[in-house]
Amino acid sequence: MFAMSLDTRERLLRETEVLLRTKGYAAFSYADLAERIGIRKASIHHHFRTKEELGAALIDTYLVKFEADLAQILGQEREAIPRLRRYAGFFTASMREGMMPLCGALSAETAALPLAMQQRVRHFFELHLAWLRTVLKEGVKAGELGPDLDVGETASLVLSALEGASLVAWALKDASVITPAFEQVVSRLIDSTSTNNPIRE
C-alpha cells in the first residue's frame, strides 16, 4: 500500500537519523536499522539501494527541514540576538534529545565517508555559515551589533563554538556546557555595542 510504504520509508529515515547522530556512519549497520524498524535487512534495500544512498537521503531531508527552520526564525524574530539564541536552541535541543547535531556527528569521520555524504556535510556547514552571516550583517546594519564586527569570522566562531560545545558536552555527558559557551559569545557581541545585557531567556 502506498501510505504504508511512505510510512516505512519515513521510519527508516527517522531511525537512520538517530543512529547517525549517536553512533556515526561507520558504526551503524543495516542489521541495526532493520531490527529497530521491525523489518528484514533486505527490505531496506527496497527503499534505499545502498547505505550511501540512505545516508545521503537522510542528510537531504534533514537539510530541507533545517533550511525551513532557519527561514522561520528570520520570519519570527527581527533582531540579531534573539535570532542567534533561537539558532543555539537547535544545539541544546539536540543534546536534550540525546543526540549530536547531525553534521557535527558526521564531520569527524568525513575522511571515511562516501563522497556523496562528504559533499552534503560540507554544503550543510556552508548553509549554516551563510545564514549566520546574514543575521550578523543585518544586526550590524540595524545598529544592534558593533559596526566593526567581522561578520565572516564571527559566523565561524558561533558555529564552531556551538558544534564544539556539543562535542564536549557529548563526550562529558553533560549538556550544561553548551548554553554558557554560546552566551559568552553572545554577551561579548552585545558588550561591543552600547546596549546593556539582557541575560536569561
Add this chain to the structure above:
Amino acid sequence: MFAMSLDTRERLLRETEVLLRTKGYAAFSYADLAERIGIRKASIHHHFRTKEELGAALIDTYLVKFEADLAQILGQEREAIPRLRRYAGFFTASMREGMMPLCGALSAETAALPLAMQQRVRHFFELHLAWLRTVLKEGVKAGELGPDLDVGETASLVLSALEGASLVAWALKDASVITPAFEQVVSRLIDSTSTNNPIRE
C-alpha cells in the same frame, strides 16, 4: 629483539594515531593498520591483545605527551594570552598535519566506543579544561584578564571553540577557520580588561 619490538610497538601506536585522527575508531581496522606497518594482522595481537586495548593505549600515550606539552607551556610562558595562543597552536598544528585533534575525532562516536576509551576521552577533556582554568585563573590574578571573567565558562568556550573550529575546518577542508575563531575569543578576553577601556558607561 627488544629494541625491534619497541620499534614496532611504537610504529603501531603512531599509525593508530593517524587512523584514529582521520577515520575514527569504527572505520579503522587491524587489516588497515597491519598493511601500513608491513606486518600481518595477527602480529598486532602480539603487541595489543584487542583493538580496545590498542585504542586505550594510544590515548594513554597521547595523554602523557600532551600533559607534558601543557606543562612546558606553563614553564615557558608566563602570561595568559601567550599561553592560550600556544594552546591553540596544537589545534592549528593538527590541521596542518591533516588530522583532527584526537579527542575531537573520537568524541562524536563516543556512544559506539568501548568503555575504556569513553572514559579516557572524557578524562582527556577534563584535563584540557582544568589546564585552561588554571591559565585563566592566573591571568585574572595577575590582572591580565578582567576580574569579572568567569573562569569555568571561559575555559569551556576556549575548548569548545577550538574543537568546533577544527571540526568545521575538517569538514570544509579549510584550516583557515581555526585561528580567526580563536583570536576572536582571545581578543574579547583582552577587551574585557581595563587596559584599553574607552569609556562606555
Add this chain to the structure above:
DNA sequence: GACAGCCTACCTACTAGTAGGTTTAGACGT
C-alpha cells in the same frame, strides 16, 4: 632452551548487498 616477534592458517560473527519467491492491494476489462 626460553622467549620475543612474527608468521600461516584458520575461526566465528558480521558487513553490505543480491536473487528470487510470496503477500497484498489497487486497476481494469469482461
Add this chain to the structure above:
DNA sequence: ACGTCTAAACCTACTAGTAGGTAGGCTGTC
C-alpha cells in the same frame, strides 16, 4: 461481481568480503 494483471512491499536464503581474534609453528637472539 469476477478473475486477471501489475506492482509495491516484504520475505527467506544466500553471496562475497571483512571484522576482530585464535592456535600453533618457525626463527633468531639472549
